[in-house]
Amino acid sequence: MATSVLTVSMASFAFTLVQQTKPWPVPDKNAKTTNPVKSDKESLAAGKSLWNLHCASCHGKTGLGDGSKAAQLKTQPQDMTKASLQAQSDGSLYYKISEGRDDMPSFKKKIPDSEDIWNLVNFIRTLKK
Amino acid sequence: MANTRIIRACMVVVFCVSAGNLMAQSLSVKDTLAKKDTTVKRPSIAQDTTTAAPVVKKKSFTKNTFDGNYIIDNQTVMVPIKGTLEFDIQHRFGAVDHGFKDLFGLFASATMKLGFSYTPVNNLQVGFDATNEKMEVDWNLKYALLKQTRDNTLPFSVTLYGNAMMDTRAKDNTTLFVSTSDRFSYFYQLIVARKFSENFSLQIAPSLAHFNNLPGYLDAAGTVQQIYKNDNFLIATSARYKISEGSSIIVNYDQPITQNPANNPRPDISFGIEMRTSGHDFEIFFGNYSSLMPQNNVLFNQNNFRTGQFVLGFNISRLWNF
Numbered sequence: 001m002a003t004s005v006l007t008v009s010m011a012s013f014a015f016t017l018v019q020q021t022k023p024w025p026v027p028d029k030n031a032k033t034t035n036p037v038k039s040d041k042e043s044l045a046a047g048k049s050l051w052n053l054h055c056a057s058c059h060g061k062t063g064l065g066d067g068s069k070a071a072q073l074k075t076q077p078q079d080m081t082k083a084s085l086q087a088q089s090d091g092s093l094y095y096k097i098s099e100g101r102d103d104m105p106s107f108k109k110k111i112p113d114s115e116d117i118w119n120l121v122n123f124i125r126t127l128k129k
Numbered sequence: 130m131a132n133t134r135i136i137r138a139c140m141v142v143v144f145c146v147s148a149g150n151l152m153a154q155s156l157s158v159k160d161t162l163a164k165k166d167t168t169v170k171r172p173s174i175a176q177d178t179t180t181a182a183p184v185v186k187k188k189s190f191t192k193n194t195f196d197g198n199y200i201i202d203n204q205t206v207m208v209p210i211k212g213t214l215e216f217d218i219q220h221r222f223g224a225v226d227h228g229f230k231d232l233f234g235l236f237a238s239a240t241m242k243l244g245f246s247y248t249p250v251n252n253l254q255v256g257f258d259a260t261n262e263k264m265e266v267d268w269n270l271k272y273a274l275l276k277q278t279r280d281n282t283l284p285f286s287v288t289l290y291g292n293a294m295m296d297t298r299a300k301d302n303t304t305l306f307v308s309t310s311d312r313f314s315y316f317y318q319l320i321v322a323r324k325f326s327e328n329f330s331l332q333i334a335p336s337l338a339h340f341n342n343l344p345g346y347l348d349a350a351g352t353v354q355q356i357y358k359n360d361n362f363l364i365a366t367s368a369r370y371k372i373s374e375g376s377s378i379i380v381n382y383d384q385p386i387t388q389n390p391a392n393n394p395r396p397d398i399s400f401g402i403e404m405r406t407s408g409h410d411f412e413i414f415f416g417n418y419s420s421l422m423p424q425n426n427v428l429f430n431q432n433n434f435r436t437g438q439f440v441l442g443f444n445i446s447r448l449w450n451f
Contacts, residue, residue: 052374
């Protein structure tokens with residue numbers, strides 16, 4: 001009994017360590033930037049295409065963070081369906097896609113048109129569950 | 130008894146550390162939200178800002194007419210975005226018509242090419258390739274002259290492609306080089322393409338291959354006669370149909386136009402699958418062209434699709450953005 005409790009305790013301890021995520025500060029100016037691209041059919045189609053090309057391999061086709069490359073990464077890709085992520089401003093998502101951090105690459109050179117990154121942000125909003 | 134006490138003590142310590150860890154994490158997140166991390170916003174607040182939106186230049190050009198620089202043996206109308214470095218690995222096996230004798234060409238001699246290209250400024254790409262076929266190398270340029278617009282004010286895209294290829298083999302009785310210029314040949318292409326829908330794109334490319342020096346023969350009177358003309362025209366037609374977000378069916382038909390005194394080149398049919406990812410482009414296909422330098426295919430292709438002389442080939446492209 002004592003051994004079982006000890007095992008569970010240690011597992012919970014390890015779990016709390018794994019669950020820690022490093023904060024990703026976004027400059028106020030970027031976080032407050034409004035999305036100038038209307039989330040219409042054309043924007044969402046363009047965003048979906050970019051998502052499948054650049055993002056799905058890590059974040060998963062439906063945004064759960066379960067892409068084919070996810071297991072090889074040092075950090076778990078963000079679950080884009082979560083309310084906490086969806087609560088971030090469009091400007092914050094734009095900043096993170098553009099700048100990248102650690103395993104998340106910067107896409108400002110690969111996706112040079114800002115309109116395309118906004119299209120991607122618009123598509124990410126459709127992943128919310 | 131003593132052991133039980135130790136275990137209990139351990140449990141208490143672990144629980145305390147675990148609980149403390151959770152509390153610390155919770156406090157850290159709260160603290161971060163309060164002081165540092167401005168990324169988490171309430172939805173009602175997220176868009177309720179006064180910061181002026183950056184001016185987004187409404188791009189009027191049609192994007193992704195094709196997925197990469199190559200469509201099997203042809204160049205596409207696409208020029209990568211500025212700062213893109215591309216590394217190409219291409220391979221053509223032998224013709225499949227010998228069946229099990231050479232395992233449908235897999236054990237036959239193969240042609241390989243390695244190439245690099247870079248886009249230093251918008252719409253212009255420079256490249257270099259080397260192939261094991263006759264130890265040839267080429268330098269090439271590709272320039273996007275016109276781009277199809279979304280509103281169809283310009284319904285097609287036009288790109289110019291050209292290369293200068295050098296045969297670098299040693300000079301001997303078989304290579305017939307008199308001067309350095311004899312080693313050179315050129316290939317020019319005017320590529321006109323239209324993206325008809327998200328899934329379907331088509332391009333037509335009038336092409337010219339020029340060889341400075343070509344083999345001939347001596348007739349009965351001892352006069353040198355040409356086998357080939359130095360300039361050969363060809364029309365290349367290519368199409369892509371997307372079958373999913375990352376995969377497409379790709380086809381080519383290349384029709385030689387010039388009539389040569391002998392050994393007229395044969396047309397080419399090729400078809401295959403293309404798969405695109407963020408940093409790679411893969412193509413695997415069957416076709417009649419076995420060379421990896423375009424002017425060689427224009428003039429020297431003798432594989433006949435009517436008799437099943439297809440070769441298996443693949444193109445792999447790795448892309449980096451700087």
